[in-house]
Amino acid sequence: MKRTEIGERIERLQARLGASGVQAALLLMPVDIFYFTGTRQNSALWVPAKGEPVLLVRKSLVRARAEGLIGDIRPFPSSKELSGLLGSEGDKVGMTFDAVPVAQYSWYSKVLPGRSFVDVTMIVRELRSVKSPAEIEMLRFSAGKLASVFREVPDFLKAGMREVDLAAEVEFRLRRIGHEGYVRMRAFNQELFGGMAVSGGAASYGFFDGAVTGQGLSSASPQGASLDAIRENEPVLVDFAGVFNGYIVDMTRMFVIGSLDAELRRAFDVSLEIQEAVRRAMVPGAIGEEVYRQAAAMAESAGFGGNFMGMPGEQSRFVGHGVGLELDELPVLAQGFAMPLQAGQVVAVEPKFVIPGKGAIGIENTFVVTENGGERLTELSDEIVVL
Amino acid sequence: MKRTEIGERIERLQARLGASGVQAALLLMPVDIFYFTGTRQNSALWVPAKGEPVLLVRKSLVRARAEGLIGDIRPFPSSKELSGLLGSEGDKVGMTFDAVPVAQYSWYSKVLPGRSFVDVTMIVRELRSVKSPAEIEMLRFSAGKLASVFREVPDFLKAGMREVDLAAEVEFRLRRIGHEGYVRMRAFNQELFGGMAVSGGAASYGFFDGAVTGQGLSSASPQGASLDAIRENEPVLVDFAGVFNGYIVDMTRMFVIGSLDAELRRAFDVSLEIQEAVRRAMVPGAIGEEVYRQAAAMAESAGFGGNFMGMPGEQSRFVGHGVGLELDELPVLAQGFAMPLQAGQVVAVEPKFVIPGKGAIGIENTFVVTENGGERLTELSDEIVVL
Numbered sequence: 080m081k082r083t084e085i086g087e088r089i090e091r092l093q094a095r096l097g098a099s100g101v102q103a104a105l106l107l108m109p110v111d112i113f114y115f116t117g118t119r120q121n122s123a124l125w126v127p128a129k130g131e132p133v134l135l136v137r138k139s140l141v142r143a144r145a146e147g148l149i150g151d152i153r154p155f156p157s158s159k160e161l162s163g164l165l166g167s168e169g170d171k172v173g174m175t176f177d178a179v180p181v182a183q184y185s186w187y188s189k190v191l192p193g194r195s196f197v198d199v200t201m202i203v204r205e206l207r208s209v210k211s212p213a214e215i216e217m218l219r220f221s222a223g224k225l226a227s228v229f230r231e232v233p234d235f236l237k238a239g240m241r242e243v244d245l246a247a248e249v250e251f252r253l254r255r256i257g258h259e260g261y262v263r264m265r266a267f268n269q270e271l272f273g274g275m276a277v278s279g280g281a282a283s284y285g286f287f288d289g290a291v292t293g294q295g296l297s298s299a300s301p302q303g304a305s306l307d308a309i310r311e312n313e314p315v316l317v318d319f320a321g322v323f324n325g326y327i328v329d330m331t332r333m334f335v336i337g338s339l340d341a342e343l344r345r346a347f348d349v350s351l352e353i354q355e356a357v358r359r360a361m362v363p364g365a366i367g368e369e370v371y372r373q374a375a376a377m378a379e380s381a382g383f384g385g386n387f388m389g390m391p392g393e394q395s396r397f398v399g400h401g402v403g404l405e406l407d408e409l410p411v412l413a414q415g416f417a418m419p420l421q422a423g424q425v426v427a428v429e430p431k432f433v434i435p436g437k438g439a440i441g442i443e444n445t446f447v448v449t450e451n452g453g454e455r456l457t458e459l460s461d462e463i464v465v466l
Numbered sequence: 467m468k469r470t471e472i473g474e475r476i477e478r479l480q481a482r483l484g485a486s487g488v489q490a491a492l493l494l495m496p497v498d499i500f501y502f503t504g505t506r507q508n509s510a511l512w513v514p515a516k517g518e519p520v521l522l523v524r525k526s527l528v529r530a531r532a533e534g535l536i537g538d539i540r541p542f543p544s545s546k547e548l549s550g551l552l553g554s555e556g557d558k559v560g561m562t563f564d565a566v567p568v569a570q571y572s573w574y575s576k577v578l579p580g581r582s583f584v585d586v587t588m589i590v591r592e593l594r595s596v597k598s599p600a601e602i603e604m605l606r607f608s609a610g611k612l613a614s615v616f617r618e619v620p621d622f623l624k625a626g627m628r629e630v631d632l633a634a635e636v637e638f639r640l641r642r643i644g645h646e647g648y649v650r651m652r653a654f655n656q657e658l659f660g661g662m663a664v665s666g667g668a669a670s671y672g673f674f675d676g677a678v679t680g681q682g683l684s685s686a687s688p689q690g691a692s693l694d695a696i697r698e699n700e701p702v703l704v705d706f707a708g709v710f711n712g713y714i715v716d717m718t719r720m721f722v723i724g725s726l727d728a729e730l731r732r733a734f735d736v737s738l739e740i741q742e743a744v745r746r747a748m749v750p751g752a753i754g755e756e757v758y759r760q761a762a763a764m765a766e767s768a769g770f771g772g773n774f775m776g777m778p779g780e781q782s783r784f785v786g787h788g789v790g791l792e793l794d795e796l797p798v799l800a801q802g803f804a805m806p807l808q809a810g811q812v813v814a815v816e817p818k819f820v821i822p823g824k825g826a827i828g829i830e831n832t833f834v835v836t837e838n839g840g841e842r843l844t845e846l847s848d849e850i851v852v853l
Contacts, residue, residue: 109655118685121655121673139671139780146685176568180654181561184568247641254634259687260659267567268496268508272647284526286508298505298533299712299791300646325686393526404686
């Protein structure tokens with residue numbers, strides 16, 4: 080990342096703070112700090128609406144100074160010094176209330192007396208959702224790496240192996256080409272270990288906010304691959320995120336050893352039709368929830384309305400999610416998401432169906448919003464791989 | 467986990483709430499909810515000081531009912547219904563302020579008018595820190611699995627492979643035997659992808675709250691294995707957590723291809739002496755910070771005071787951390803930790819040294835606090851493996 084790009088990000092944040100009548104942002108989430116400084120250390124970032132940002136570092140100061148692309152990087156001061164350094168009484172100070180714990184909020188409220196704290200979650204998330212050309216290149220790089228591992232799946236997918244064996248093979252190859260492993264998610268209550276390999280018709284209910292959750296390995300980890308064996312003539316859904324230089328892309332492909340049930344094949348064809356409709360709709364100004372409704376209507380008219388995006392009765396109401404430094408960024412192509420799309424936003428589009436007793440099926444690719452519709456980053460045939 | 471064990475956990479929490487004059491706890495962290503119910507779904511757990519707990523489930527209700535070991539598990543109600551269901555005006559309601567985001571706190575404050583919210587972080591964390599016999603068996607199981615992979619390291623560690631290749635081999639084998647992958651950490655600002663494989667003498671500064679952080683793969687992921695090649699006659703430190711049924715153990719072993727520098731060997735011997743002193747000190751009633759100070763004094767008198775627990779200038783001030791469902795549980799054998807140890811607490815003890823230009827070296831094992839001192843769970847020779 081270049082110093083000029085970091086400078087532009089800070090300027091955009093300052094403009095939004097100024098327009099909202101907020102005197103400064105105090106950013107505490109590591110991923111937000113990375114975005115605005117180029118370094119992810121244990122630190123707090125102060126960005127005044129006017130003036131120079133300052134990064135206060137608990138650990139590691141050496142590393143923050145080596146990597147950080149803003150001018151003022153210093154040790155975290157004593158709580159007495161903080162108040163003199165960060166604004167003044169009467170200031171409105173923005174924090175990301177979606178993620179900052181109450182204890183952090185209380186501590187800063189005490190050491191920065193007279194400030195009123197306001198929520199700038201949506202400002203930060205919206206700014207981060209629009210990717211620069213440099214970020215899109217990073218995402219394209221991640222996509223190329225991730226697709227290269229999906230391309231190898233036929234080399235190691237065998238009948239009789241367990242879902243967790245398949246997941247382990249994918250994860251191993253991803254790590255060897257530099258996948259960073261930890262997939263950041265922002266939403267409280269969500270967790271993900273990289274992705275999932277899910278086969279067959281076992282019911283799969285779970286907390287994970289996706290169409291397919293997988294059974295996981297225990298009730299403590301109730302999501303992703305299980306110990307079940309992969310059998311012939313069953314759909315095998317492989318859905319993984321790849322993280323390189325912090326940038327996440329997400330994709331899903333289907334595999335079958337033998338032949339696929341005709342109803343599942345029909346559902347898969349519908350998922351491709353929905354993906355193409357969503358891709359075309361991904362232009363600046365489009366409304367996320369309208370795109371979702373169009374997708375849900377297509378599923379409905381194809382006879383798969385009750386299977387779209389989840390187990391019947393526990394269906395998710397989205398068809399795509401923003402990706403970038405986190406797996407659950409803005410925008411969301413979802414019920415209730417009324418903000419217009421912007422050029423440069425990047426969305427993983429994943430129309431999927433769950434047919435109880437038969438299994439989960441669908442597609443997922445990561446696209447950039449452009450004037451010509453979604454531009455695909457994850458280059459690899461969508462077709463079901465038959466082994 | 468048995469229903470009776472869950473019942474006992476709830477009773478212990480209720481007793482602590484009652485003694486603190488708190489009418490109920492509203493638990494929102496998934497890991498806390500898992501501990502008190504046996505199911506980790508997207509949900510909120512209400513535990514009144516007197517009466518029956520209720521689990522309110524957003525997703526998945528089906529799975530929460532299949533796994534949960536409390537009686538009252540129901541769909542998350544409308545915000546209007548919540549207030550009638552959860553206590554009454556004037557109640558003091560406990561939340562874990564260390565982890566619950568401001569936005570969650572604000573929402574519950576609004577829908578539960580008249581309640582005052584208080585912090586029960588230390589109550590919950592302290593209860594969770596004392597493991598039952600059933601939990602210790604789970605941890606022993608995790609330790610056996612983790613040790614089995616450490617035992618295989620000599621089979622695949624080769625000169626010239628990159629740190630990330632070594633990490634990938636360890637992770638692959640762990641996954642194949644059922645490691646759940648996602649290592650829960652509680653502290654705001656911490657993140658970990660499983661562990662680290664770190665070799666040689668490159669300086670390693672980083673945010674991670676440990677003795678050794680590793681360079682990682684990018685400034686976005688500045689921790690753990692890097693792309694550097696592992697060379698002969700360099701210390702290779704392998705430090706991984708294993709997660710099985712949610713229960714985490716942590717261990718570190720040293721490897722060298724060729725022969726080890728004499729100063730590093732001396733430091734390693736000191737780490738074994740410190741480990742044994744800490745192990746003996748791990749009896750009920752011992753004070754965490756006194757155990758740490760004794761360890762630091764031993765490092766100092768051996769001439770390695772400036773290298774103990776981190777890069778000179780950025781040393782951590784602890785020698786052991788609680789483990790269980792999270793990697794950073796109580797107790798901590800650390801500066802500032804004055805609570806007496808309790809029988810059944812489980813601690814990863816990790817005396818380590820970083821010698822700039824030469825590398826990181828040390829040992830780590832997971833022990834249970836007993837009347838006879840620490841009882842080791844991670845059974846495997848401590849000796850440096852020379853290849």
